[in-house]
Amino acid sequence: MDLYTGPVGSHNLLQQIHDYSPGISANGLFWLISAPHDAVQVRLGSGTASVQMTDVPVLDAHDIANALTGGLGLANPPIPPIAAVPATVSFDIEWSNVIEQAKVTNEMQGFTGQFWKTGATVKWSSNQAGFSFDSEAPNPTRNIYSVIGHEHSGAFFH
Amino acid sequence: MNKQGLGAGNGLHMGHSHIWQHVFSRRQLMKTAAGTAGLGMISGLGVPKLAHAQAGSGEPKPIPGGVLAFGVPVHHFPLSLSVGKPLSEINDPSEITDFNGFVGGVHILGEGNGTGFDTPLAFQTDMGFMQGEFIGEDGEHHNRTFVFV
Numbered sequence: 001m002d003l004y005t006g007p008v009g010s011h012n013l014l015q016q017i018h019d020y021s022p023g024i025s026a027n028g029l030f031w032l033i034s035a036p037h038d039a040v041q042v043r044l045g046s047g048t049a050s051v052q053m054t055d056v057p058v059l060d061a062h063d064i065a066n067a068l069t070g071g072l073g074l075a076n077p078p079i080p081p082i083a084a085v086p087a088t089v090s091f092d093i094e095w096s097n098v099i100e101q102a103k104v105t106n107e108m109q110g111f112t113g114q115f116w117k118t119g120a121t122v123k124w125s126s127n128q129a130g131f132s133f134d135s136e137a138p139n140p141t142r143n144i145y146s147v148i149g150h151e152h153s154g155a156f157f158h
Numbered sequence: 159m160n161k162q163g164l165g166a167g168n169g170l171h172m173g174h175s176h177i178w179q180h181v182f183s184r185r186q187l188m189k190t191a192a193g194t195a196g197l198g199m200i201s202g203l204g205v206p207k208l209a210h211a212q213a214g215s216g217e218p219k220p221i222p223g224g225v226l227a228f229g230v231p232v233h234h235f236p237l238s239l240s241v242g243k244p245l246s247e248i249n250d251p252s253e254i255t256d257f258n259g260f261v262g263g264v265h266i267l268g269e270g271n272g273t274g275f276d277t278p279l280a281f282q283t284d285m286g287f288m289q290g291e292f293i294g295e296d297g298e299h300h301n302r303t304f305v306f307v
Contacts, residue, residue: 001307004280008267017272017279022307027295028220030234032253035305040287042260049262051287051305058307068230089307093264093285102245109223109235109250113261117245120264122283135270135281144265145238147251153221154256155293 001089001124002064003133013079016063018133020089020126023059042148047098047116049148053091059084060128087128094138095120095148104149113151120146216294218254218304236284237263252288253306259290263306 002008006015021031035053042049061067065079073081097119105112121138220233235249251263263286269278286306294300 001285002282003272004282005275006280008280008282020307024232025217025220027215027217028233029218030220030224030232030253031307032218032304033307035287035303037289037303039305040260040262040289040303042262042289044260049260049287051262051285053305056305056307065228068227068232074228091283091285093283095262095264100245104246104248106250109221110255111250111252115245115248115251117248120266122264122266122268122285124281124283131273133270133272133279133281136268136278139268142266142268144241144267145243146262146264146266147237147245147248148260148262149251150259150290151250151252151261152258153250153252153254154219156256156258156291 001058001091001126003126013063013065013077018087018126018131019061019063019067020058020087021061021067022057023084044114044116044148044150047096047101047118047148049095051091051093055088055090055127058087058089060087060126085128087126089124089126091122091124092138093120093122095146097140109153110157111151111153112157113149115147115149115151118146118148119143216296216298216300218288218292218300218302219256219295221250221253221255237265251286253286254288254292254304256293257288257290258292259288259301261289262287 001020003018004015022033039053040051061084062082065074066082071083073079095118098116100117104115119140120143123138124135126133224233251261266283272279289303291301
């Protein structure tokens with residue numbers, strides 16, 4: 001969950017001002033949190049799903065470079081080191097309006113499953129010392145790429 | 159931020175698409191992850207316990223591959239680097255392996271209001287969920303729900 005004062009993207013890193021994530025775990029799990037079962041609702045038959053969570057503790061690493069380097073910044077492009085600070089985020093993500101459905105198998109990545117490409121919206125907010133953010137109302141035209149599905153991977157792949 | 163803040167053309171940029179670079183091998187990751195600066199920096203800041211998952215615990219295992227982001231290997235694939243890409247060409251939306259369950263992912267751009275800013279800020283959300291059975295670091299089967307933030 002990133003915030004920019006200008007266009008979104010790595011070509012514009014100097015305009016990124018917040019980067020919220022739970023961090024990377026010791027075993028490499030990437031930006032993942034455990035959630036209550038009822039935080040996620042999936043209805044594949046109708047091509048819909050939702051995720052709702054409130055006041056989730058995260059870190060604000062300021063920008064994606066510092067999020068990935070643990071606050072060390074980057075030499076190229078030049079991103080100054082910035083230490084992460086605690087924050088909370090709340091979000092409501094909704095998947096709906098099926099665009100495409102397909103069985104997908106990827107031998108190289110070791111997963112297979114039935115997937116639905118859908119529309120999606122998000123409404124989210126953040127809070128931390130001295131700053132808070134509230135996103136615009138859910139807007140289906142903001143969706144770039146969204147999927148839901150049921151997959152088997154790794155030991156369940158074959 | 160003005161409307162230009164969401165990018166030119168159709169008003170949307172692919173955001174992280176320039177960040178996620180080459181696919182890397184598990185061997186390459188294992189060689190470099192231990193030395194990746196800052197993986198230990200998350201302790202003590204009140205983040206969820208999962209952020210401190212250790213090998214041998216009942217926590218899930220990360221997907222075996224991933225991409226390099228600014229030279230840092232991460233166990234993550236962007237859903238798709240192209241808006242029009244067919245569903246059959248998506249990357250694994252899951253962050254965990256040995257997994258049998260529901261999964262979802264979104265990439266959404268937008269804008270909103272932030273403290274101290276007179277004009278809207280641009281945002282990007284690259285998020286998802288995993289819900290179902292997995293084999294954990296302890297070799298046991300578990301059934302839990304995770305959210306990719």
